[in-house]
Amino acid sequence: MTVLVLDHPELMSRTGFAAGMDMPASELPDTGTDSLPKRPHRLRFHYGFNQHRLNPEDQALLRQHALWLKHNPGACVHIHGHADVFGVGEYNEFLSRLRASSAAKLMLNEGARENQIVISGWGSERPLARPEDHAANRRLELQYLNMDMAQAL
Numbered sequence: 001m002t003v004l005v006l007d008h009p010e011l012m013s014r015t016g017f018a019a020g021m022d023m024p025a026s027e028l029p030d031t032g033t034d035s036l037p038k039r040p041h042r043l044r045f046h047y048g049f050n051q052h053r054l055n056p057e058d059q060a061l062l063r064q065h066a067l068w069l070k071h072n073p074g075a076c077v078h079i080h081g082h083a084d085v086f087g088v089g090e091y092n093e094f095l096s097r098l099r100a101s102s103a104a105k106l107m108l109n110e111g112a113r114e115n116q117i118v119i120s121g122w123g124s125e126r127p128l129a130r131p132e133d134h135a136a137n138r139r140l141e142l143q144y145l146n147m148d149m150a151q152a153l
Contacts, residue, residue: 039068039144045103047138049086052098054140062103065142066110073113078143079103081121084134089123097121099140118145 045058054062069075081100083092100119107117129136 036071037064037067039072040064043142043144045140046135047099047140049084049134049138050095051138052095052102054103059106062106063110066107066112069107069113069116070111073116076116076118076145077107077112078118078120078145080126080141080143081119082126082128082137082139082141083122083124084137085124085127085131086134093121093123095121096123103140 040061042061045054045062047054053059065077069077079100081096081098081103083096083099085092097119098121100121104117104119108114124131124137127133127137128139131137
């Protein structure tokens with residue numbers, strides 16, 4: 001696993017390390033409407049035991065993220081899939097990649113571009129809560145980047 005650490009302030013500001021880089025309206029594609037979609041605030045989604053599909057409400061929210069990406073071609077999202085500690089480590093890594101891949105596929109079907117999505121499956125390596133808090137650790141997290149950061153990853 002490769003970890004990218006940015007400690008150069010100029011590079012961090014240039015790559016838009018902070019989430020939510022908005023492009024100027026003049027660079028956005030013409031949608032024919034006056035109101036552009038807003039990026040949803042929710043960036044974390046949880047799964048049931050041994051599941052890789054989100055419930056319909058969460059899928060609808062992912063579609064909103066995809067719509068925002070469609071209208072912000074300079075933005076990119078890193079989708080992090082996670083699993084709990086039940087089961088064998090290799091299976092948890094597979095399940096976490098499956099969660100991230102399935103979310104990416106949904107977003108691509110809704111108009112996000114392939115070069116706007118980066119996926120990672122972490123298995124149970126990065127628990128959100130204590131490892132015993134299984135439900136909290138079965139999750140998907142979205143991290144917004146710009147294209148320079150995505151290419152660096």
